Amino acid sequence: MSSARVVITGLGSISPVGNTSVEMWESLCAGKCGIDKITAFDPSGFSCKIAGEVDEFKVQKYLPKSERKAVKMMSRDIKLSVVAADEALRSSGLVTKGIDAENINVEPSRMAINFGAGLISCDLEELAPAVAASVSEGKFDVRKWGKEGVELVTPLWLLKYLPNMLACHVGIIHDIEGPSNTITCAEAAAQLAIGEASQIIARGDADVALAGGAEAKVNPLIMIRQCLLGRATSENNAEPESACRPYDADAKGAVFGEGAGVVVLENLEKATERGAKIYAEVAGIGQSNSINSAYEHLEADGKGVQIAIEKALADAEIVAADLDLIIPHGTGIAADDLAESRGIEAALGGAVSDVAVWPTKSMLSNTGAACGAIDVVAAVFAITEGKIPAAKNCDKKAEGCNLNIVTEEIKKEIRYVLCCSYTYGGQTAAIVLKRFED
Amino acid sequence: MLDKGNKERVVITGMGVICPMGHDVETMWSGMMTGKNGVGKTTIFDASTCPTTFSAEVKNYDMSKYTRKTQLHECGSRGSSFVVGAVSQACGQAGIDIETDEPSDGIERSRLGVYLGAGEGSVDNEAFFNSIANGWDGEKNEMDWGKWAETAFGQMSATCELEQESNMPVAHVTMVTGARGPTRSCLTACAASTQAIGEATNIIRRGDADVMIAGGAHSMIHPLGLMGFNRLTALSTRNDSPETASRPFSASRDGFVLGEGAAVVVLESLSSAEKRGAEIFAEVIGYGSSSDAFRVTDMHEDGRGAAQAIRSALSDAGISYKDVDYVNAHGTSTTENDSIETKAIKAVFKEEAKNTPVSSVKSMLGHLIGAAGAAELITCVLAIRDNTAPPTMNLHDKDGELDLDYVPNEPRKMQIDVAMNESFGFGGQNNVVIIKRYQE
Numbered sequence: 001m002s003s004a005r006v007v008i009t010g011l012g013s014i015s016p017v018g019n020t021s022v023e024m025w026e027s028l029c030a031g032k033c034g035i036d037k038i039t040a041f042d043p044s045g046f047s048c049k050i051a052g053e054v055d056e057f058k059v060q061k062y063l064p065k066s067e068r069k070a071v072k073m074m075s076r077d078i079k080l081s082v083v084a085a086d087e088a089l090r091s092s093g094l095v096t097k098g099i100d101a102e103n104i105n106v107e108p109s110r111m112a113i114n115f116g117a118g119l120i121s122c123d124l125e126e127l128a129p130a131v132a133a134s135v136s137e138g139k140f141d142v143r144k145w146g147k148e149g150v151e152l153v154t155p156l157w158l159l160k161y162l163p164n165m166l167a168c169h170v171g172i173i174h175d176i177e178g179p180s181n182t183i184t185c186a187e188a189a190a191q192l193a194i195g196e197a198s199q200i201i202a203r204g205d206a207d208v209a210l211a212g213g214a215e216a217k218v219n220p221l222i223m224i225r226q227c228l229l230g231r232a233t234s235e236n237n238a239e240p241e242s243a244c245r246p247y248d249a250d251a252k253g254a255v256f257g258e259g260a261g262v263v264v265l266e267n268l269e270k271a272t273e274r275g276a277k278i279y280a281e282v283a284g285i286g287q288s289n290s291i292n293s294a295y296e297h298l299e300a301d302g303k304g305v306q307i308a309i310e311k312a313l314a315d316a317e318i319v320a321a322d323l324d325l326i327i328p329h330g331t332g333i334a335a336d337d338l339a340e341s342r343g344i345e346a347a348l349g350g351a352v353s354d355v356a357v358w359p360t361k362s363m364l365s366n367t368g369a370a371c372g373a374i375d376v377v378a379a380v381f382a383i384t385e386g387k388i389p390a391a392k393n394c395d396k397k398a399e400g401c402n403l404n405i406v407t408e409e410i411k412k413e414i415r416y417v418l419c420c421s422y423t424y425g426g427q428t429a430a431i432v433l434k435r436f437e438d
Numbered sequence: 439m440l441d442k443g444n445k446e447r448v449v450i451t452g453m454g455v456i457c458p459m460g461h462d463v464e465t466m467w468s469g470m471m472t473g474k475n476g477v478g479k480t481t482i483f484d485a486s487t488c489p490t491t492f493s494a495e496v497k498n499y500d501m502s503k504y505t506r507k508t509q510l511h512e513c514g515s516r517g518s519s520f521v522v523g524a525v526s527q528a529c530g531q532a533g534i535d536i537e538t539d540e541p542s543d544g545i546e547r548s549r550l551g552v553y554l555g556a557g558e559g560s561v562d563n564e565a566f567f568n569s570i571a572n573g574w575d576g577e578k579n580e581m582d583w584g585k586w587a588e589t590a591f592g593q594m595s596a597t598c599e600l601e602q603e604s605n606m607p608v609a610h611v612t613m614v615t616g617a618r619g620p621t622r623s624c625l626t627a628c629a630a631s632t633q634a635i636g637e638a639t640n641i642i643r644r645g646d647a648d649v650m651i652a653g654g655a656h657s658m659i660h661p662l663g664l665m666g667f668n669r670l671t672a673l674s675t676r677n678d679s680p681e682t683a684s685r686p687f688s689a690s691r692d693g694f695v696l697g698e699g700a701a702v703v704v705l706e707s708l709s710s711a712e713k714r715g716a717e718i719f720a721e722v723i724g725y726g727s728s729s730d731a732f733r734v735t736d737m738h739e740d741g742r743g744a745a746q747a748i749r750s751a752l753s754d755a756g757i758s759y760k761d762v763d764y765v766n767a768h769g770t771s772t773t774e775n776d777s778i779e780t781k782a783i784k785a786v787f788k789e790e791a792k793n794t795p796v797s798s799v800k801s802m803l804g805h806l807i808g809a810a811g812a813a814e815l816i817t818c819v820l821a822i823r824d825n826t827a828p829p830t831m832n833l834h835d836k837d838g839e840l841d842l843d844y845v846p847n848e849p850r851k852m853q854i855d856v857a858m859n860e861s862f863g864f865g866g867q868n869n870v871v872i873i874k875r876y877q878e
Contacts, residue, residue, distance in 0.1 A: 045587030073734060074713075107730065109746060119558055119603050125581045128574040131567050137547035139566035142661055146487030150665045156668030159734050159864070163604065168865035171731045177743065180867045181633060184604035184625045185557070192622055196637065197505075203640060205727075205750070221590075228596040287620040287646075288548065293510055295609045296600055307548055307618055311646075344830055371762075394472045425605040426612055427621050 002006055006198045007436060009276045010092025010264025010287070012212075015190045015364055016052030016257050020087055024364075024374070025381040029168045029389045029409070033241045033363045035255050040218045048232035050216045050240045052257025052365025054080070058416075062086040066097055067173050067382055072210065073156055074169060076258070077120050081166040081214035082173065084260035088210060089174060092264040093139075096174035105274070108177040113170060114197035115164035115262075116189025116213030117182050117371040121221040127153065134360035142309040162300035179207045187329065187366065189213050190261060190373035190419045191429035197265050212373035214260030217366070226256055227294050229424075233334055242349040245393040246330030246359035247337050247401050257365030261373030263380070283416070284316025284432035290339075296424045298336050302343020304428040309347035309420060312430035316416070320351035324414040325388055327375045327405075329421045331366050334398060340422065341401040350370030356410060357403040358382075358407045362393040372421040379417040383435045387411050447672040448639045448875055451649075451716040452532030452704030454524035458697050458804055460502075462527055463502045467820045468815070470828040471849050475802040477680045477695050482659050483563070489668045492680035494697030494804025496520060498776050500502035501521035502793040505742045506537055512609050513597045517561025517655035517809070518607045525611050525651060532704040533716055534649070536614050544714050549648040550589050550604045551619030553638035554702075555630025556607040557656030560663070562636075565593035567661075569853035571810040607700075619647040625808060627863030628768070630654055631701065632811030636725030636871050638705055648710040653702030656808035666697060672772060684805075686769035686798035687776045687834035687844045697804025703819075718876045724755025729758075730866030737774055737866065741782030744860070747868035748786045752857065755872045762794060762872070763854045764827050766814050767844075768862045769798020772806055775862065780840045795852065797845040801831040811861035815871060818857035822875050 013020070017027035027034070034052045043049040048218025059079040060068055074082070088167040089096055095105045101395060134141055134149035136310060165183040171180055179200055190213030195380060197211035217223070226232040234251030236243035245251040271278055288311065290304030298305065313320060330337055345352045360375055382388055388410040397405060413435075420430040455462065458476025459469040469475075476494045485491050501519050504526035513524050526536060534550075535541035573586025600606070605623040612621060618642050626633050631654025638652035658667070667673045674693035676683040679842050684695040718788055728750060730743035737744070752759060768779055774800075784791045799817050806813055817828055826849050833846040854877045862868045 041581075045584035045591075070734070109728070122585070123846055124570055124573075128570050129582060130575075131570040131572045132576055134567070135571045138571075140564065140571055142484050142563075143487045145567075145661055145665075145784045146485060146489075150488060150668060153665060153669055155652060155669045155671075156735065157669055159670070162627055162864060163627075164865050165734060165864060165865060168734050168867075171729050171866070174732065175731045180626065180729035181624050181637070181727070182626050184558075184623050185608075185621075186603055196622070199640065199644060201834065203644070220581075220586060224587065224590050224594065225599040226597075228591070228594060228599055230596070233496070262810045287551075288618050289552075289608075289612050289621040291479070291612055291616065291618070293613065295606075295613075296596075303773055304618065386445070423605065424600065425609040427605060427608065427623070 004202050005268040006201045006265050006282045007268050007271050008263050008279045008341060008380055010088040011268045011270050011279060011377050011380055012087030013374050014080055014083045016054055016373055016382050016416045017215050017363055019055055019057055027298035028363060028378060031390060031392050034086045035243055035365050036238045041220050046223060047227045047234035049237045050243055050255055053218050054258055057083060071294050072192060073159055075120050075160045076216035077214050078166050078169050079420050080260035081115060081170055084212055084262040085170045088262040088264050098173040106208060108175045110178055110207040111176045112178040112197055112200050112209040113167045113176045114193040114209060114211045115167045116193040117184060118186060118369040119167050119217035120161045120163060122161050122217045125219060135163040185423055185427040186425060187368055187371060188422035188427045188429045189369040191419060191421045191431055194376060195429060195431060196334055198282045198285060200272050201267050203267055207267045209265040210262055211265055212371040213263035215368035215370045216258040217256040217368045218258050232256060239318045243375045244332040246332050246362055247398055247403060247405055248394045251332045251334045251337060253334050254367045258365045259367040259370040259374055261370055261377045277419040278436045280383050281436050283434040284312045286311030286315060286430040289426040289429050290422060290428060295426055298422055300339050302339040303342030304426060305340050305422055306346040308428040308430040312432045316432040318416060320348040322369060323355045323418050325382055325417045325418050326355055326357045326377050327419045338400050345402050352402055353404055355404060356388055356406045358388050358391055358406045375419050379419050379433050382427055383414045383417060386413055397420060405436040444697035446643050447708040448705050448722045449708050449711050449718045450720045450819060451706045451711050451718060452528035455525030455701040455813055455816055456496055456523040457521040458496055459700035459802060465815060467716045467862060468584045470799060473829060473831050475681055476519055476681060477804055485664060485767055486767055488664055490675050491677045492674045494695050495659060496699055498707055510613055514606060514610055515601050515602055516657035516698060517557055517559060517700060518610045518826050521607045521655035522614060524611055524700040524702045528702045528704050547616050549619050549642060550617040551647040551650045552608050552611045552617050552621045553634040553650055553652045554608050555634040555654035555808045556602045556604055556623050558603040562594060563661060568593060602685045611651060626867040627862040627865060628807055628810055629863035629867045629869040630808040632859060632861035632869040632871055633727060635812060635815060636727060636869055639722045639725055642696060642705055642707050648661035648707050651706045651810035652705050654809035657698035657808055659696055659698050682712050682832045684771045684801045686801050686840040687840045688772045688831050688833050689835040689837040690722060691771045691776060693772055695804040699804045699806045699809050699813060701809050701816055713807045719735045720822055720873045722872045724751040724872035726751030726754055726870045732866055735866050741778040743866055743868045744779060744782035744862055745785045748758060748868045751870035751872050760790055762856050762858050764821055764857045765794060765796040766818050766857060766859045767796050767798045768860045769800055771800060772830050777839060780842055783842060792842060793843050795827045795843050797828055797830040799828050815859045818859050818873055821857055822854050826851055
């Protein structure tokens with residue numbers, strides 16, 4: 001049976017601090033913050049009025065001519081994933097149908113795709129005329145909806161909002177005919193997808209996989225959910241730059257955003273054969289979950305986070321002290337940050353005081369199903385550039401948090417990075433990346 | 439090391455289902471043996487003016503039969519509440535302790551995982567629609583987000599909004615079982631729970647868990663879901679005869695029947711099952727997954743992706759198409775699926791295609807969307823146990839091109855040792871799982 005090593009040979013991202021992964025890395029190194037007042041809709045009636053929005057982009061630019069008519073079936077989540085997938089493939093040197101149909105150098109049936117996707121909210125404005133036509137005496141009337149509303153909705157409406165459509169559209173554009181999966185574990189989805197795709201390659205069911213996640217959270221319905229849950233900050237609207245404060249004593253909640261992150265995973269032998277540039281190796285995967293009846297939060301001791309990290313370290317056959325960097329989930333919600341830091345501390349033991357920890361959401365915002373993949377892209381840059389940028393907005397560590405948060409840029413050789421994430425609902429994920437060595 | 443070369447055999451040691459044909463596995467199966475069905479007028483909401491007025495609903499479900507902690511789960515979506523029942527049955531059968539901090543079933547909780555192909559919950563209809571209606575400025579043709587937010591903040595509840603997330607059924611299952619192993623939720627439309635079972639099998643093979651609770655949960659019987667499928671013209675509109683509306687492979691088929699439910703199996707490494715002395719119902723021997731990469735609206739005309747998934751499952755199982763005794767089809771009763779699925783089976787099974795019985799239990803169950811594949815895999819287990827292929831009901835007018843043996847209208851006694859379950863999702867994800875009668 002196969003026992004393939006899996007490496008990362010391509011990187012792509014679109015995020016609030018840059019529409020490519022290179023731009024993102026430069027922004028993160030410069031401490032640039034992508035959080036600002038919401039422009040996608042008028043947020044004045046919302047308790048949280050800030051978010052991480054990406055700069056304007058035209059998805060048509062990333063599509064071959066034959067696929068451009070598909071744009072009308074793409075929700076924003078899908079568009080973001082298309083952009084990041086394009087960059088990832090181009091940086092890998094793999095030529096798919098979508099890159100150049102004349103010079104394809106990859107076997108479609110040996111390619112897999114595995115994306116994390118969120119609960120995509122429909123465009124309420126698009127639905128509104130049908131809803132407005134279904135009102136009797138000031139209230140929604142389901143009988144009118146059946147009779148008059150339904151036929152006012154565009155026929156392909158449903159297809160825009162199915163979570164699997166991210167992977168479907170990208171798979172169609174690039175002719176990916178191997179295993180396709182869509183992981184719907186919210187903020188842990190992308191890392192679970194990257195983990196599963198790595199294992200699909202390792203067990204020999206594909207040679208190459210596009211893996212990551214995308215989500216467009218700057219949508220009124222999604223924002224109001226986070227406001228209702230009390231997860232979104234309501235106190236820092238006037239200072240967007242300093243609003244998201246992971247592990248800081250003044251943390252007041254999360255700030256949500258939009259983005260996508262995609263990596264090209266490849267069987268090491270195949271990558272070597274074609275002379276691909278290898279950015280890093282996927283060394284270990286761990287998963288578990290938090291059990292808490294108040295499942296919008298992590299359990300207080302972070303046990304689910306601890307188990308996932310322990311499994312990932314064991315999978316990579318290393319000990320905690322081997323780690324050079326941790327990119328945690330750190331979302332700026334005080335109780336969750338504290339629980340996560342306890343879980344990390346429990347898994348690391350004595351090494352916790354030494355291993356550098358670099359939270360990124362203070363700059364990137366919480367991009368939901370994308371955030372874990374964007375962090376993996378950032379982790380690969382840290383490895384290839386030999387640099388850990390300074391954390392932002394962690395001026396005074398919260399009481400009880402014993403993590404070694406990076407307050408000033410560090411330059412050093414980085415061999416092992418741990419990325420971890422968790423989500424409301426409980427799923428936890430951990431991935432160990434390794435600097436590539438023959 | 440990502441691949442440990444650890445290839446554990448994986449067996450099924452428990453099953454549970456809450457579906458339109460009953461609230462347990464035996465009731466569902468005996469209904470299938472007598473050709474009953476779970477289709478009728480939609481009662482969850484008033485659908486009498488919609489293009490399709492019927493569906494396959496789970497009726498009279500009482501969650502308190504399955505959990506002592508209903509208050510933990512009653513806030514959940516229909517999918518979440520159904521899956522609590524299905525998991526409780528499956529764990530009972532497998533001898534897995536639930537709702538206890540001190541399980542004595544011999545299963546380490548960090549070695550017990552959950553993988554569901556689970557769907558999103560319904561929107562909170564009243565709050566959702568009324569806030570849109572109040573925010574809509576018909577004159578300007580745009581939303582007034584301030585007015586929308588005012589209604590939404592007033593009417594929406596935090597819990598109800600959170601419960602719409604697709605990973606919530608998994609959260610409920612972990613609360614019931616205390617599972618701390620790999621937990622994942624996937625949603626590849628109508629193929630989701632077959633994919634979940636296939637990937638969960640691989641988690642055990644790799645040695646990352648000893649036991650995985652795998653399956654699906656979904657309900658799209660709500661005003662938005664019904665509208666979405668009606669607009670795609672995917673649903674049958676045979677409003678004058680709901681019971682015969684789902685007629686897979688028939689010439690007069692006109693779409694699928696929307697159903698709901700939850701179904702799970704307990705997958706276990708053979709060594710763990712033996713150690714615990716658990717009863718073994720079948721062995722999972724193969725899994726294949728592929729994508730059409732064709733169009734989001736249609737399946738590939740030749741069934742390219744479907745055929746590839748079947749081939750890859752056979753290869754994973756290390757068997758030939760000649761070894762497959764029975765195929766449980768995706769068989770949705772849409773013009774497109776049934777015709778392309780037939781082509782795909784012919785492409786792989788060649789000369790054996792017409793000799794291999796293929797049936798669709800969606801003729802009775804309706805289409806449970808994300809939960810469909812798991813419910814259908816359970817029927818495969820029972821088909822092996824009882825050496826009986828369940829029928830494709832409502833098949834009276836054969837479509838000329840569709841000339842396989844669809845086991846029309848009556849169950850068939852026959853030797854079944856190997857059964858194949860096919861699931862194909864909107865957008866082109868194809869998943870196939872093969873199971874076999876357990877032999878040491």
